[in-house]
Amino acid sequence: MAESIYPVPADWADNALVTAAVYDERYRLSLDDPDRFWREEATRLDWIKPFTTVKDTSFNEADFGIQWFADGTLNLAANCLDRHLAERGDTVAILWEPDSPDEASRSITYRELHEQVCRFANLLKAHGVRKGERVTLYLPMVPEAAVAMLACARIGAIHSVVFAGFSPEALAGRIQDCDSRIVVTADEGLRAGKHVPLKANVDAALGLHESGVDTVIVLKRTDADVPMVEGRDIDWTDGVAAQSADCPAEEMNAEDPLFILYTSGSTGKPKGVLHTTGGYAVWAAMTFQYVFDYRPGQIYWCAADVGWVTGHSYVVYAPLMMGATTVMFEGVPTWPDASRFWQIVDKFGVEIFYGAPTALRALMREGDDWVTRTSRKSLRLLGSVGEPINPEAWEWYHRVVGEGRCPIVDTWWQTETGACMMTPLPGAHALKPGSAAMPMFGVKPLLLTPEGEVIEGAGEGCLAIADSWPGQMRTVWGDHERFFQTYFTTFKGLYFTGDGCRRDADGYYWITGRIDDVINVSGHRMGTAEIESALVAHPKVAEAAVVGMPHDVKGQGIYAFVTTNVEVEPNEALRRELVQWVRREIGPIATPDIIQFTPALPKTRSGKIMRRILRKIGENDLANLGDTSTLADPSVVDHLLAERPQPA
Numbered sequence: 001m002a003e004s005i006y007p008v009p010a011d012w013a014d015n016a017l018v019t020a021a022v023y024d025e026r027y028r029l030s031l032d033d034p035d036r037f038w039r040e041e042a043t044r045l046d047w048i049k050p051f052t053t054v055k056d057t058s059f060n061e062a063d064f065g066i067q068w069f070a071d072g073t074l075n076l077a078a079n080c081l082d083r084h085l086a087e088r089g090d091t092v093a094i095l096w097e098p099d100s101p102d103e104a105s106r107s108i109t110y111r112e113l114h115e116q117v118c119r120f121a122n123l124l125k126a127h128g129v130r131k132g133e134r135v136t137l138y139l140p141m142v143p144e145a146a147v148a149m150l151a152c153a154r155i156g157a158i159h160s161v162v163f164a165g166f167s168p169e170a171l172a173g174r175i176q177d178c179d180s181r182i183v184v185t186a187d188e189g190l191r192a193g194k195h196v197p198l199k200a201n202v203d204a205a206l207g208l209h210e211s212g213v214d215t216v217i218v219l220k221r222t223d224a225d226v227p228m229v230e231g232r233d234i235d236w237t238d239g240v241a242a243q244s245a246d247c248p249a250e251e252m253n254a255e256d257p258l259f260i261l262y263t264s265g266s267t268g269k270p271k272g273v274l275h276t277t278g279g280y281a282v283w284a285a286m287t288f289q290y291v292f293d294y295r296p297g298q299i300y301w302c303a304a305d306v307g308w309v310t311g312h313s314y315v316v317y318a319p320l321m322m323g324a325t326t327v328m329f330e331g332v333p334t335w336p337d338a339s340r341f342w343q344i345v346d347k348f349g350v351e352i353f354y355g356a357p358t359a360l361r362a363l364m365r366e367g368d369d370w371v372t373r374t375s376r377k378s379l380r381l382l383g384s385v386g387e388p389i390n391p392e393a394w395e396w397y398h399r400v401v402g403e404g405r406c407p408i409v410d411t412w413w414q415t416e417t418g419a420c421m422m423t424p425l426p427g428a429h430a431l432k433p434g435s436a437a438m439p440m441f442g443v444k445p446l447l448l449t450p451e452g453e454v455i456e457g458a459g460e461g462c463l464a465i466a467d468s469w470p471g472q473m474r475t476v477w478g479d480h481e482r483f484f485q486t487y488f489t490t491f492k493g494l495y496f497t498g499d500g501c502r503r504d505a506d507g508y509y510w511i512t513g514r515i516d517d518v519i520n521v522s523g524h525r526m527g528t529a530e531i532e533s534a535l536v537a538h539p540k541v542a543e544a545a546v547v548g549m550p551h552d553v554k555g556q557g558i559y560a561f562v563t564t565n566v567e568v569e570p571n572e573a574l575r576r577e578l579v580q581w582v583r584r585e586i587g588p589i590a591t592p593d594i595i596q597f598t599p600a601l602p603k604t605r606s607g608k609i610m611r612r613i614l615r616k617i618g619e620n621d622l623a624n625l626g627d628t629s630t631l632a633d634p635s636v637v638d639h640l641l642a643e644r645p646q647p648a
């Protein structure tokens, strides 16, 4: 099939903030003279004390370190709130749409948000929260999630947001890892009309392990009757009522930590990705303005959850830094029906919509009518994030949702990168469906062979980044060595992304997906090792290996190979039990799609599981299993193939 190309529409080519000529000039400057480039871009923020040095970074072992704007000081909450008050205090900062269309939406102005943040920050302080302390947030998609994040930033506390879909076990691990003494949650969350027992999950998490948590702040969302622990639990509303609306913003160094966000890697437990203040802020704000061509007054909606990095950077921080009106949606795209997204677009007059391919694929399956019965005339730009978007979904998004008039920015980035790393810019780059197009300013992508040879020109290989950018993560919380080992040793002196990538003859980049043991299920990133360790924690399971498999809607599904203990008879009941078990251990996002029981896993003579073979079985690419002769028992593979179940 010939590759389609969509040229930059004429009005964009003429009027965008970044046109083709501007992109070329600024991109070159960003690499040739980073000092000058970033000095210019950093003026987007209000600094308390201006920085004198821009960049002090090295990816080499001998002098490894990453610092940006290191001697400057600023406060990110003040950049999101205070500095807007004089000019746009009455502008809507957050437009909130609840799960159910029958409930009223809320709109919160910058002035109101500022006041709420100050009160909540004072409540945190009243409970002893100090600069540098970790505060765990386990909240639904309600404005108070943004309030709590900004309140932490205001007083210099480090927030660790845990996605509200995670289980008590997963929550407990994250609370423990960053040694958090305080948890902010809600009585319940609401999703597609279902109640999510958040407070009960917190109680369960705190009962699981010895925990140092002495304070739990509870927001009322549904007014469910939740037991409150005397001396530990505080009602949000009662708590803030007693607080003053005046809370000075702490002067933070650019390199002071801003937040921790746990994400999955190819090995071990999820790692606490640490972002700091100044570089992250510059990077998030700049990319937001250029990628979405954001102009003051426009209504912008990023449909991600604040539990993920996309929600941190593009629901909360970047739009608020730029004085935008950001829409926050509590619910799901398909409830009460598959028109929900587009009804919200019409209700608020959304001009920029940024969503995930998995949602688009789910909606595409429901048919065009759910879309076309809505107006969507306000839309001018569409975005995609979180996983590769297949050209079919891209075309549908472009033709049906955007009626052919809205460019699509397919933004590639990671929790580790803080904000967008590669994307077409709507006024600068012709679009190729499925391609993340071009690097953002300051980003120098490299493709390498697994042996570390740099691939020039067109080709496919492992994607690495040659030099630091301001929004790069600074460390893994509590394990700096792991940070270095994970990202900077595969290719010496380079940041390795874990992704595979192709570059075409026009220099466009095409992300092909993870090449490590990380899988991306409905845009949620998971380590196969985490799911394996959840499975083997079950008393009837001896061994487990998990791989990704192609899935029409989720992008990737979860395929688990399980060996039971000898005395156990694997059957349908056990399969169901294991599915529930994993959901309980990690959360519903980790629900296995296939569990295949097998008397043995394919292993080398030295006892190492040959994951390559399992991956091929997962992908149903049975003709390319490769050499199986080095297996201790090659017949294991025949058995696996004969018994391969089909997805439900």
Ligand code: WTA
Residues within 6 Å of the ligand: 263, 308, 309, 310, 384, 385, 386, 387, 388, 389, 410, 411, 412, 413, 414, 415, 416, 436, 497, 498, 499, 511, 513, 514, 520, 523, 524, 525
């Ligand atoms: C994948 C989400 C293709 C990629 C912001 C990356 C993408 C991982 C895209 C990071 C995209 C993200 N095209 N793949 N536009 N965006 N990915 O940390 O594999 O949740 O490494 O960050 O998602 O996932 P994370």
